[in-house]
Amino acid sequence: MKHIPDKRANRLAALLSAAAFGLYASGSAADGEQGSTAARLTAFENVRLVTATNLGTIESATLLLDGNSILQVGAGIAVPAGARRIDAQGKTIVPAFIDTHAHTNQSRESLLRDLRRLAVFGVGTVASLGVDTSDAAFDVRDQPVDGAARILTAGRGITAPEVGRETAPIWITSPEEGRDAVRDNVTRGVDLIKIWVDDRNDRYPKLDSPLYSAVIAEAHASNRQVTAHVFELSDAKGLLRAGVDAFAHGIRDRDIDDEFMQLLAQNPVVLNPNLPARGVATDYQWLAPLVAATEIEKLEQASNRDADARAFFDLQARNLLRMHRHGTLIVLGTDTSFDFPGGDKPWSVHEEMADMVAAGMSPLDVILAATRNAAEFLQLADRGTLAPGMSADFVVLEGNPLDDITNTRTIAAVYLRGKPVDRAELP
Incomplete structure (x- = not known):
């Protein structure tokens, strides 16, 4: 790391x-x-x-x-x-759980609601990655509220133009624009920098190597780590060569290969695997004391057995396990998106931990990923352990x-x- x-x-x-x-x-x-x-x-x-x-x-x-x-x-x-x-x-x-990858709401009232909901499920700290267009996350970070999780923020993330999809990130088309975007975020006081390297199934131009390399170099010059949304193995290799600090998803298009592992040995990163649904029917009755029966029914109906989903999970599980056995620092992150329809799931940390065990990690290693490792990655010296x-x-x-x-x-x-x-x- x-x-x-x-x-x-x-x-x-x-x-x-x-x-x-x-x-x-x-x-x-x-x-x-x-x-x-x-x-x-x-x-x-x-x-x-x-x-x-x-x-x-x-x-x-x-x-x-x-x-x-x-x-x-x-x-x-x-x-x-x-x-x-x-x-x-x-x-x-x-220790209270630390979610290194979420997307929270922008108004102070809605943000505090998000953070209180997370606290109910044992989350003590959350990192909001890249959609913070308002100052609410910065204000609440600097003045935490009782009964609510604490928050870190990456401000506005950085990506290539995605016209019609998402306007919260800063769109860049040149290295200089990338450097400017980092400087703007640093001026706001961000805790880390978020980038997206993904063409969204060939629908948008992808942040390419000259662009993300400039962003990573400028971020490091400003003492900020860079975490990258990534999908394809080829992009992950390029990001390793450019010195990225963390992956905000695992590699999802194919099994990682020996070349990737060699690059990983030379350029260690932190991995937030953010595993997908396992494609199995799931019992959500454990939520019954806090979630309405109608919502639980919807969750269970959406979790039917699905062979394609299972194959997608198995691919990412293999990649996670190979990196974990290599010694990569694994952290917990859910990609919970309170600001998107259907994303308001403050209990996601518990699903993610169960998925990580299903992928082959031990329960202890998963608890460490959700506590100590996450604190280490986010450079939080005062939390993550009982000491x-x-x-x-x-x-x-x-x-x-x-x-x-x-x-x-x-x-x-x-x-x-x-x-x-x-x-x-x-x-």
Whole structure:
């Protein structure tokens, strides 16, 4: 990896769950500063911690919070008197999930709705890739809102002209226009640069090598990473030669070959595979507490068995697995598109994680892709793991996702910056 510096919930059920999982005071705080300090402390005890660090998974452990950050992690921790204590016996805590690839709405009101919906499903941070024409994402990034995921933004992505398709990205036809587009985004304060290299089934001109090479060089000169929407193997090879930092999709037209792997060895990238539907009938009843029955029925009807879809999935699964075994940093990204009809699926992280396991990755590797690896790629030093000093962003699960990745869906509670997210109703 190249490092560039710099809907309907049942309210009663929810309340009963909160009571069963609630905080209770233990001991009495001393007067003065000691009491004040203890009042900030919260301890989750007797819990399984998937730390996403070299400590691995810790059984019968304690997670001790000091306000909005993690103070201690491990077994045998002495909880100070006066701290609030939660007995999480039988539960598993994992870091909050990080979605490195989504497209959010542009008005502040709609954006906050997106981010609150994501938080309900355990997402603590999301990267909006390339359709941010307003300042809302920048404003909310700089002033996060309680109960909502945090956001990073690539501003307006860069592509060749796609007349009649999408006007949010910046269209370029020359290297200089590409450099200008990067400068414009950097002036806005973007976190990374997004490009599209795809002719959309021969419907539009493709961003070619001179254009994307200029964009990548200018971005690196401005200390920004470049993530590329890619489809064809030939384009992926060219992007590797140009020094791209990440693929926002896997290669989708054919199996990757030895030449690609040689280029990958010379120019490591981060991969967000963003796997397609598996072409199998799927049970969505796990969404029932939060999603209307009519919407669940639509989802299940759209997931019928499809041989062509299965073949498309299998191709990308093979490519993912080959890159994963090579040592490529794999991150989670869903391409969830809140701003497009039918794209409003804040639970997509759970589908994507299950798809990655179906592709051949282990549940642990998938959890790492959704937490530590994603934070590393997005250069977020304060989240992605359960470790002292990290932001208290985590998900409490009823089941162990290392036994079954679909246990990421058994959410008992979500905490962001040390505060519980209200999951009683999906915004």
